[in-house]
Amino acid sequence: MSKITTRTAFVAASLLTLGLAGCSSATSDADPTNVNPEGEIEAREISWLLSRPADGGVITAMEEIADEYAAEHPGFSLNLITTPDRPSYIQKYETLAAANQLPELFDTDATPFAQKLADKGQMVDVDLLLEDLGLADDYREAALTYQRFDDGSLYMVPFEFQIEMFWYNSAVFDAAGIDVPASLDDFPAMCEALSAQGVTPIALDGQDLWPLERYWAYYPFRMAGPEYVQQVKNGEATFSDPAGLASAEWLYSLGQAGCFQEGFSSTGYADAQALFTSGKAAVYNIGTWELANLATDSLDEAVRADVDYFTLPVIDGSVTEADEYVAPSGIGMAVNAETYDPLVRDFLAYALERYPEVYAATGALSPTSSVETTIPDNATDLYSKAVDQADEVGEETIMPWDTQLDAATNTRLQQELTLLVQGDITPDEFVETMDATLAENVGD
Template identity: 65%
Template structure:
């Protein structure tokens, strides 16, 4: 099936039956963790997810499931994996529309997920974590990242990190440039880097979200987090000052060749390799990549050259230097319709053990347990970890977690065209406002 045909099918399936399919549901937890009673009857439970197969989350949860199974004969945890995020979202939304989501499923606090919650398809995670006695162990920022606009918590965070701009000091020096203090300075910075013969910024365009991060930067600095909250509901426009500033900035970055040629088809791993091999000067990525970016796994010539800077300011910034993207990753939702004593007991077991095991991976986790710094860490490893302790109150929410599915999909397509110079900033803004007006009311009706 062609991609456009699949997207149309998924969108059509997701729009109407979503509420109706759940409204007549019987059993399950009805969006609360308190409604489950009875004996624990082991069986296979499934988890629909999109995470690296060799990543700490999957490895730890798999090991914990095997340990749990040793004392609960007949139990197993089946992982339904779709590694790339766009394909995962298609599968997730299609299964949701068909009322076939498994016991656990990955999701951000998107408008689509909010629809599921309104239809009582998601267990109250704040209630669940409170009952299990682990709520206070979690970082408030990790929990807040998973909340809907009304403050409801329906996803369990299994990760946490801060996003920074990694850069190659030697390439900066060769181009005669310094770390930018404002977003506008990134345009001449990238122009100078490109003129020196290197790729200024490595970005995994094939995964869509890395490029989409950039569209949120100017608005967050100019107007703070409220802009995207208003925008996604249609109460603000892309053509308003924050959005128009962003479009103009991205067009300028495209004009000076800020991103590598063919960036729209470059995957996550290849973009990272472009930076770690010394062929690109900047790589915008989170601390979940510390093992690859801040240890002796880096090529030796990079050990003394790796640095990072946080999101630069903008003229008249309303957010502080200590406020930027600090995500707790895609969260785990618990299907209220299949929630039972077994699911609850497994989560109790896993969440009691998970934080300490995750800390051993050397990564910042969703709880207050400090990560174990690996023996092969470079000094910058601890420096990046320390950034998390200095975070301000405002958090930049990635736009792919905020916009309705149709508007977000169109935004990702139009961003590529904008940066490539195939459309103007004005055309971009007009298209996006038309798309928003058509689709936002379906998700944000009063």
């Protein structure tokens, strides 16, 4: 049996001088629509450029599957080029793309950069691939929607499926005399009531920036729908439009109501979660990737019986439904059209057929609806509740803004959001700054 190796690739320092212009100037001769190329299957090593935890469920499942495939195809191996740190990964990915040196498989979000690669014919059409493999109907529509570009085209395969919710301590809510918020506009009053109980209303990982950016996405999604972020990134809408200004005012109100812990901007992921699991915070916004910590006997017994969750509330006049919220399928896997051949197709046919069963057996939600998630023996009732909830997700989903905006605009947005919530700037100042930033970067 061939041993599947996991190692980190080294990118030559000289490549770091290459920019996106190098990528955009090259046009691929490959045919992204030729998903079943003719020829013999000749075993060799193929590589996958990854941005996932080396010991995570996706890599573990794919290593097992690749070992199985290698047993039937001597000489085959899957080289996993792993860079879990996202900023470092993006730099490596874009550098290799600029040098036209991407491997057979590579991770990417549906970003403007990835759209340019697809437009140049450098990525296999995944809609056609899944149809050709007879797997298209197996995938959750929400999982595929998350991977699609604005025009509906699909060039990435999802390997995960999550839903994000607000976990809360029902005992603290009862003590504060409050119910689960029916509207996003109820959050400031909720926070004030919870603060009166001597607890942090909402635990926030401010250090990693994306959790606060999730809050930014909520109000526009309810007020203007998923199209708003697409229009903003394309320069067809602004931050000062009604949906953007309303979101800025809502976030400012959360800061003024003391919703997040003092010093939230320097609080990391583990510490934010510990605030909630220790009972020091009443609410924690996170996804089903944390089920093992929040819905099993791993959760502190002192709070275990009191933990529940609610999904994203609507607002008056909401244009999206209560069953529509953040339902990500993670970073997707693209297939390099230039190196796509009978071996890559055959391996993907085998791997994508086997993957849902192997992955779901770990207790994770599969991106397909063709298998049932294995509920751990030590799970609480919330585990099954969340798994069942995932089957009821509506058609629209919130696209995280960090996967949509250009890098420069996104970086400024993350910085300004912290200042906004801290009260260092006003909503009007926030949208003015962001509109100026957007004008500088749109189209880059």
